Amino acid sequence: MTGPLQLEVFSDYICPWCYLGWARVARLRQDWNIEVRIVHFPLHLETPEAGQSLEQLFAGRNIDVERMQ
Numbered sequence: 036m037t038g039p040l041q042l043e044v045f046s047d048y049i050c051p052w053c054y055l056g057w058a059r060v061a062r063l064r065q066d067w068n069i070e071v072r073i074v075h076f077p078l079h080l081e082t083p084e085a086g087q088s089l090e091q092l093f094a095g096r097n098i099d100v101e102r103m104q
Contacts, residue, residue, distance in 0.1 A: 040069040045076040 046053040063069055
């Protein structure tokens with residue numbers, strides 16, 4: 036093989052699992068000759084650009100937001 040392997044990583048910046056997966060990507064980069072391409076993959080397209088509060092996010096879901104803070 037002449038060049039680095041291409042790895043496309045689909046990720047959402049607010050996804051905790053995507054964040055945790057970066058440790059594996061970092062190990063891959065150390066052990067292998069790979070080039071990483073990040074592809075933004077939003078999980079909630081309806082989220083406003085400014086974000087939203089927990090109350091707004093969980094409205095109507097019968098979740099005690101006070102316990103989460």
